[in-house]
Amino acid sequence: MNFGEKVRYVRKKFSLTTEQLARLLNVTQSYISHVENNRRKFGRDKIALLANKLYIPVEFFLRE
Structure with a gap:
């Protein structure tokens, strides 16, 4: 799963629209x-913010 697929997966898992996720991350x-x-x-700051807001380990987004 590539980075974009991970972001989409997490967004859908938490039932967020792209607009809601955008607001969450500013x-x-x-x-x-x-x-x-x-x-x-x-960037690293947005990855950390996303992981923190959704209680997901940062490593989920960083590992291949």
Whole structure:
């Protein structure tokens, strides 16, 4: 599972829309879409924020 797929998986697991996830991370919905489609990646700060807000280990997003 690549990074974008992990973000999408977590978003759907928590029943969040792309807009809700964007608000949670203080980014645009378009940015979330780009991440989920592997056109962009989150920086370390956004990965840490996402993991913290959803109580997921940071390692989930970082390991291959």
